[in-house]
Amino acid sequence: MTSTYGTIEEVDDRDLIACAQRGDRQAFTELVCRHQNGVIGLIYRMCGDPQQAEDAAQEAFVRVWQNLDRYKPQHSFRSWLYRIAANVALDSLRRERPSTELGSLPLADASAGPEQSAEERQRAVQVRKAIARLSPPLRMVLILREYQELSYQEIAEALDIPTGTVMSRLSTARSQLRQELLVLMEEA
Amino acid sequence: MTSHVLEWLGAYHDGELTAGRRRQVEDHLRDCSTCREELESLNELSSLLKADPPSLRTSPQRFAAHVQLRLPHQAARSTRRNTGQLPRWVLGAPLALIGIWAFLQSALWVASLVLAADWALGPRVMFFSNWITAEGWLGSMASLFLLHAGLLIGTAVLWATWMAFWWAWKQNLNFELSSNQIQKEV
Numbered sequence: 001m002t003s004t005y006g007t008i009e010e011v012d013d014r015d016l017i018a019c020a021q022r023g024d025r026q027a028f029t030e031l032v033c034r035h036q037n038g039v040i041g042l043i044y045r046m047c048g049d050p051q052q053a054e055d056a057a058q059e060a061f062v063r064v065w066q067n068l069d070r071y072k073p074q075h076s077f078r079s080w081l082y083r084i085a086a087n088v089a090l091d092s093l094r095r096e097r098p099s100t101e102l103g104s105l106p107l108a109d110a111s112a113g114p115e116q117s118a119e120e121r122q123r124a125v126q127v128r129k130a131i132a133r134l135s136p137p138l139r140m141v142l143i144l145r146e147y148q149e150l151s152y153q154e155i156a157e158a159l160d161i162p163t164g165t166v167m168s169r170l171s172t173a174r175s176q177l178r179q180e181l182l183v184l185m186e187e188a
Numbered sequence: 189m190t191s192h193v194l195e196w197l198g199a200y201h202d203g204e205l206t207a208g209r210r211r212q213v214e215d216h217l218r219d220c221s222t223c224r225e226e227l228e229s230l231n232e233l234s235s236l237l238k239a240d241p242p243s244l245r246t247s248p249q250r251f252a253a254h255v256q257l258r259l260p261h262q263a264a265r266s267t268r269r270n271t272g273q274l275p276r277w278v279l280g281a282p283l284a285l286i287g288i289w290a291f292l293q294s295a296l297w298v299a300s301l302v303l304a305a306d307w308a309l310g311p312r313v314m315f316f317s318n319w320i321t322a323e324g325w326l327g328s329m330a331s332l333f334l335l336h337a338g339l340l341i342g343t344a345v346l347w348a349t350w351m352a353f354w355w356a357w358k359q360n361l362n363f364e365l366s367s368n369q370i371q372k373e374v
Contacts, residue, residue, distance in 0.1 A: 025256065032252045040251075050245050061255045124240040131237075145202065146237045152204050171198050178233055185232045 013077055021068045028068075032061050038078075038148050039085045045143045046089040048132055060088040078150060079157035086140055086158060093136065123184055130180035138173040145170055192216075192223050201230045282350055289343045296336065 011019075011027070013034070019027035039060055044053035063084050071080050131139060144150045144158060145166075156163045178185065193216045199205050200213045217224055246254070 025259065028259075029252050029256060032255050033248055036248060036251050054246055054251065058251070058255050058258055062258050062260075065259050120239070123236075127236060127240050146234060152199070152202070167199060170202075171195075174198065174230065174233060177237075178229060181233070181236060185229070185236060 014073060017068070017071065017073065017077060020065070021071070028065055031064075035078075035081055036061075039081065041147055042082060042085050042143055043089040043092065045128070045131060045147060046086075046136070046139060047093050048128060052092060056088050056092040057085070059092075060085045063088065076154050076157060078148075079154040082144060082148065082150065082154075082158040083160070086144075089140075090136060126184060127181065130177055133180065134173055134176060138169050138176070141166055141169040142173040142177070192220065194223060194226055197223060197227050197230060201227060201234070282347055285343055285346055285350075289339055292339055293336065 011030070013031070016027045016031050020031060036057065040053050040057040043056045043060070044050055047053055047056070060081075064081060067084070071077070131142065134142065140159065141155060144155045145152075150158065152163050152166045155161075155166045159166075161169075193200075193213045196205060196209060196213050200210060205213065217227065
């Protein structure tokens with residue numbers, strides 16, 4: 001690959017997928033590096049536990065590798081990837097924390113950087129709690145749109161729902177969040 | 189003032205409206221403070237959400253290395269393609285050819301039986317024979333036999349060609365896989 005394209009970082013996602021589909025692990029690792037933040041972020045915001053999110057994200061990428069030959073290049077890779085990640089996130093939620101109250105996430109996040117003030121951390125935790133109180137279908141759509149910045153069409157493909165359902169879930173999720181975070185929004 | 193465009197504001201905020209609808213919303217927003225406030229609220233919410241970036245515990249390289257360790261061996265992954273299930277078109281296309289050949293064979297046998305029955309019933313009946321005429325392409329058993337033989341040989345040639353193409357494709361795939369393996373080892 002390096003002889004044809006220069007460095008692997010310059011290779012387009014589509015070419016990397018084609019190489020990975022032929023069994024090229026180096027190409028697949030590059031895909032993992034490119035998309036890991038999105039996948040970990042999605043699962044983390046769904047389940048609220050960084051360690052659980054990283055474990056589940058690894059599982060998601062293993063499933064991607066195992067099913068790469070089923071991926072059709074005419075579809076969005078991000079949609080396909082996030083579809084797998086969403087399923088893993090939901091599996092993880094069901095398996096790992098069946099009885100945990102989603103609103104009882106820890107107030108202090110040990111992984112927060114030192115540059116983040118106590119007030120910002122407190123605000124971030126309140127936002128996470130508000131998101132965690134959304135039902136999983138609403139939460140998933142909101143995360144895919146607000147954090148992963150998928151288009152409505154990509155979200156519809158990822159979750160296998162109509163675009164109209166994406167719009168209505170997003171609207172409901174935002175409406176609920178605005179009620180929950182009214183004070184924070186006024187302060188901001 | 190026209191009616192509010194609240195149901196379109198979310199899609200407008202996300203840049204998901206068509207050009208025509210977007211202009212319609214923008215025209216409305218110029219005159220409607222209620223909808224402007226609603227849009228402002230959506231913007232504030234997005235800003236608030238995005239102010240909380242995910243905190244990753246593992247470095248990207250380490251995460252990728254962990255994934256690599258969990259990947260099944262390459263041979264296990266490529267089994268389905270190489271030795272297990274064949275691609276559908278490899279089996280489907282020759283089967284379709286055999287189906288067509290069987291259909292033509294059946295049709296010809298039925299036609300020849302009808303003609304034979306027609307001749308057996310004598311010159312007063314001979315409805316089909318008179319219709320087709322004795323000099324027609326179905327007029328003799330010899331021409332029917334030649335036609336059958338031609339179809340069979342043609343199908344056999346097509347089958348052999350098809351399998352040769354498939355074998356060449358498979359050899360090429362194996363070559364690419366082994367090239368990747370060699371590249372990694374180097």
